[in-house]
Amino acid sequence: DSGVTQTPKHLITATGQRVTLRCSPRSGDLSVYWYQQSLDQGLQFLIQYYNGEERAKGNILERFSAQQFPDLHSELNLSSLELGDSALYFCASSKQIGGMADTQYFGPGTRLTVL
């Protein structure tokens, strides 16, 4: 158990809908990262927040947004869902701002299925 929690574990929804994925980082970790894992694209970095502020952005679609709240939990919002958004979404956390010597601890993931 990494100490990172993600809810829900599974989510099944229809195209065009909007969903929110939630992540609670390990106690004391200030950074939260979101990743999308699909079979053909591997593990894709989406976005990072550090202590409530957006720190780095990866291949995140405009239909997706995220935020980190004062209690450091984070939410990833996915809207206008398409079939291709079906994937495993991981949240990870780390102690500091990231980069060297900053291990990322991954949560169990949320499996999103868009029908």
Added chain:
Amino acid sequence: GQQVMQIPQYQHVQEGEDFTTYCNSSTTLSNIQWYKQRPGGHPVFLIQLVKSGEVKKQKRLTFQFGEAKKNSSLHITATQTTDVGTYFCAGTINQAGTALIFGKGTTLSVSS
């Protein structure tokens, strides 16, 4: 864009055989990390390499970082069925960089 390539994509070995996965970056990396993801699980941090030419060992696992800091390898000696999973390398591009760029991983299967 910045990419981290990993080969092979899949590898099947007999228990007791050795296994190696290779990671190559188009850009010099400030560091490289390795993660293991068991089937149905989440990535778990294994190790970080920072120095040019660095070699680190964890029991049967040997990790190397190239002299030019553009490539890395993970070698497993005498594989066991517990080694099954997908091994990812991930690097950051500069010292201030925070985003990890992951390779697509090498999935290892082991038959006994």
